[in-house]
Amino acid sequence: MNVITDNLGMIGQGLATTLTIAVIGYACALVVGTVIAVFRVSPIPPLRVLGAAWVTVACNIPTLCLMILAAFAAPRAGVPLSLFAAAVTAIVFSASGFVCETVRSGINSVSKGQIEAARALGMPFGLIIGAVVLPQALARTIQPLVNIFISCLIGSSLAAAIGVPELTNVTQQLNLRYAQAVITFLTSGLTYLAIAFLATQLGGLLERRIAGREARA
Incomplete structure (x- = not known):
């Protein structure tokens, strides 16, 4: 255990970098992905085509390939x-x-009756999406969105391959220095597991609170 206790500062910095990558990446992905989802249900054909193309590319290229391209091809x-x-x-x-x-x-799970009622009131598409559809859509997809955050957390470990000093990279450095692969990677793995478990619990709590409010309403 000395390899862990003697390097808590280094491990803590790696963990902080991991969390920063995961949180910033997830927050931005949530915004961008929601906008693309609106494009995909938009009545404007070019936006629907753009949304479909974005999803096809984003979901079918490995994250590691994207990191390498962003790190080394983008500067060129x-x-x-x-x-x-x-x-x-x-x-x-x-x-x-x-x-x-x-x-x-x-979005597709929201009752069409609500959308038609909003249209009957003269609400434009943007207002229908923002005020009627998206709040319900996001409330109904909390756990799947939490799972995506966990994917971002795990995906952040790929940054080790391009030299970002996050948790996995720090773990590799410690293993090279001390030749203690079992204890270093076990500690790293348990850390990821603990964060993912906490995120799942928080997502469940938020989901239950929203369900309780809807029941009271």
């Missing part, structure tokens, strides 16, 4: 990105496709 194309920014960008793009499909499924 005149778009300089730090390794940290490349990792976040890749996670945002990849996760946004899955967020889009999750939110779109929530």
Whole structure:
């Protein structure tokens, strides 16, 4: 255990970087994915085509490939990105496709009667989506969205491959220094597991609270 206790500061910094990548990546993916989901249900054909193309590309290219391209190909194309920014960008793009499909499924679950009633009141498409559809869609997809956050958390470990000093990268460095693969990677794995478990519990709590409010209403 000395390898862990003697390097808590280094491990803590790696964990902080991991959480930063995951949280920023997820938050941006949630925004981008929701916008793309709106595109996919839009009455404007070019937006629907753009949304479908975005999802096809985002969901079918491995996140590691996206990170490598963002880190090393983007600068050659005149778009300089730090390794940290490349990792976040890749996670945002990849996760946004899955967020889009999750939110779109929530949108499709909203009663058409509510949408027709809003139209009858003269509400424009944007207001219907923002005030009527999206609040219900997001409330109905909390756990799937939490699962996407967990995917972002796990996906952040791929940043080790491009040299970002997050938790997995730090674990690799400690293993190379001390040759203690079992204890270092076990600690790292349990840390990811604990964060994922906490996120699942928080998602369940939020889901129950929303269900309780709807029941009282």
